[in-house]
Structures are given as structure tokens and as C-alpha cells.
Ligand SMILES: [Zn+2]
């Protein structure tokens with residue numbers, strides 16, 4: 001089979017590789033599409049502790065069930081089913097796994113990191129993933145291409161599940177990449193009134209956001225953000241702030257622009273050796289502010305994500321700016337890094 005093999009930093013090659021055999025308790029999937037994630041870009045340029053080269057990365061995967069292990073007689077899947085793979089696989093034994101929070105398991109292993117991923121013609125759903133039912137069947141009106149957005153959208157939904165966005169709320173989003181814009185679209189679906197996106201790469205933000213109506217775009221290099229949010233919200237601040245950018249400034253500023261009883265999501269992580277910030281904790285105390293974290297997603301938010309796409313609450317075609325062949329994977333990764341594309345989806349077969 002054809003596969004893009006990651007050999008190390010800035011070294012990925014599309015070549016022939018032996019097709020994986022389907023173990024007794026495994027499922028083999030013929031990959032249709034795999035979308036390029038910001039994490040794939042980071043792995044390509046900086047490596048990742050759970051990706052040991054040579055490896056096949058890619059975790060935003062849709063495909064068709066090709067083989068089902070002989071030892072899986074009562075599995076809720078049949079050959080030809082169109083599915084999206086759930087990324088995070090837990091140990092299955094710890095208290096978090098027992099509640100289904102596989103993304104937070106201390107020993108979490110993920111498809112496209114620890115396990116072989118989607119930039120290949122076939123991917124295996126390994127035994128622990130089969131036990132955790134790490135797939136969702138695509139709704140009948142969601143194509144395999146559109147389904148490649150279910151994973152990134154599931155992460156956005158996991159983050160917003162904490163935030164109780166209501167009709168009339170002002171939602172401020174730091175970061176105008178695909179994830180920031182997905183947050184905006186989902187906030188709109190919840191009838192938020194003002195949806196404000198802040199990004200210092202303002203030109204890129206403007207060019208991406210023009211497909212999405214009614215967003216307020218702010219350039220932090222030109223505007224006083226605190227004053228601007230005050231004037232938009234009659235001095236009260238935003239009910240919800242989401243930081244979808246790896247920036248300390250955004251996390252600290254969130255507390256300056258949040259309303260009383262406001263909810264903040266630290267959605268994007270900070271660089272691991274530079275993640276301490278300074279906050280005035282009295283602001284949280286006196287104003288009853290909630291600050292939530294969010295990391296990856298679990299099956300529940302995959303199901304919600306597939307439903308939202310099926311109901312057309314989000315238009316996948318606005319996000320998928322390009323579909324490329326596997327041979328162009330490196331070009332695609334470089335394009336995402338340069339901010340020249342929203343979502344690039346690799347067509348595998
Ligand atoms: Zn992703």
C-alpha cells in the first residue's frame with residue numbers, strides 16, 4: 001500500500017509499505033481522507049514524544065471498513081461501513097477511562113501518534129480502540145470528505161461543552177485559524193450575538209473570515225482590545241472568551257475582558273517550557289469567573305460533531321480549502337504552516 005512515512009524532522013516520504021494484517025481483535029480500515037491538523041505540522045517541524053519514526057501520522061481520518069478480525073463476532077460494524085476514527089485511546093482501566101474520558105487518561109495513546117495513522121491506504125483500529133468503540137459511523141448525508149472535519153470539530157465542541165454559550169452572549173475568540181473559526185460557527189449556532197475574533201496576523205484572518213458572515217474582526221496591533229470589548233458590551237465585558245492560540249498574552253488578556261459570571265476556555269496550549277502566566281486571582285473571585293481547560297476530545301463530542309455537520313449547522317465546504325493527493329503531503333503541511341489554507345484534506349483513495 002501507499003503510505004507517507006515520517007522519518008524525522010522535516011523528512012516525510014510517500015512510498016510503498018506492506019499493508020497491515022488484520023489481527024483477531026482488530027479492524028482494518030481503507031482510508032478515504034485524512035485532514036492535515038496543526039499538530040501534524042508541529043510533528044513535522046519539531047517532532048513529538050509519542051511519535052517514534054519511522055511512523056505514519058495523521059488522525060483526522062475517514063474511511064470504509066475493509067476487514068473485521070475473526071475474534072470480533074458481536075461488533076457493531078460491517079464491511080463497507082463509512083466511519084470516522086476516534087483519536088484518543090485510553091488504558092481502559094484508570095478512573096478517567098472508566099468514565100469514558102480516554103483523552104485524559106495518563107497513559108493515553110492516540111491514532112496518528114503512538115499508533116499508525118491515516119496518511120496511508122490502510123489503518124488498523126487496534127484492540128484497545130476496538131474495545132473503546134473508537135469510531136463513529138458517518139450520518140448518511142455526510143460524505144467521507146466532509147467527515148474529515150469531524151475530529152477537529154469534536155475538539156471545538158469538547159471545549160464549548162464547558163462554556164454554556166447562550167443567546168445574546170458576546171464571545172471573544174483569540175486565534176483566527178480553522179479552529180478559531182469553528183469556534184465562531186458553533187457559537188453562532190448557539191445564537192451568540194457578538195462574535196469577535198482577534199488575531200495579530202490580521203491579513204490572514206480577514207482572508208479566511210470573509211466566507212463567514214457577521215464576525216467582528218480585531219487587529220491587536222492596531223486596536224486597544226480592552227477598550228473595544230468594553231464599548232461593544234456597554235462596559236460589561238464578554239460572557240465567553242476562548243483562547244485558540246498558543247499565546248500567554250491572550251490568556252492573560254482574557255481575564256481583563258471577561259464579564260462577571262463569564263466563562264473562559266484555555267483551548268490552545270502554551271509551549272511546554274514557557275507556560276507560566278500571571279493573573280489577578282481576585283478578578284476570578286469577586287466576579288465569579290470560571291476558567292476551563294480543554295484537551296483533544298472523546299467519543300461523545302465526535303457524535304455531537306457528526307450531528308452538527310449532518311444538520312448543516314456548519315458548512316464543511318467553507319473550511320475545506322483544498323484536497324490534495326498523498327504525494328503532496330509535505331507541500332500541504334508547509335502550506336498550513338504558512339497560513340495559506342484553512343483545512344487541507346489529503347485524499348488517500
Ligand atoms: Zn487534529
Ligand SMILES: [Zn+2]
Nearest residue numbers: 091094097105
Ligand atoms: Zn486510562
